[in-house]
Amino acid sequence: MRDKIKMLSTGKTQAGKATxxxxxxxxxxxxxxxxxxxxHYDPRAYNEKTGKNxxxxxxxxxxx
Numbered sequence: 001m002r003d004k005i006k007m008l009s010t011g012k013t014q015a016g017k018a019t020x021x022x023x024x025x026x027x028x029x030x031x032x033x034x035x036x037x038x039x040h041y042d043p044r045a046y047n048e049k050t051g052k053n054x055x056x057x058x059x060x061x062x063x064x
Contacts, residue, residue, distance in 0.1 A: 002026040006064040007038065011045025011057035019044035023059060035061040 009021040021042045037060050045055040 001029070003029055004064055005036065006062050007036065007040070007059035008062045009040075009042045009045065009057055009059050011042040011055060013044060014046040014053075021045075022062075024064070027061075037061070 004024055004026055007023045007025060009019050011019045011021065013019055019042055021044050023040060025036075027036060037058055039056050040059050041054070042057045042059075043054050045057050046053055047055040
């Protein structure tokens with residue numbers, strides 16, 4: 001059975017606070033027992049190299 005999960009961004013704003021950006025997806029809990037971690041684009045995450053917002057960061061599974 002595929003269950004819905006919430007993926008929360010680990011990106012930070014320029015002030016150092018969490019962006020709060022999340023995505024939803026599904027996963028098969030019988031086959032994937034560990035928590036998911038995937039890289040996705042976060043439009044609110046601060047990119048130090050360019051000095052602008054928008055960066056690919058790690059999204060981790062949390063409770064929905």
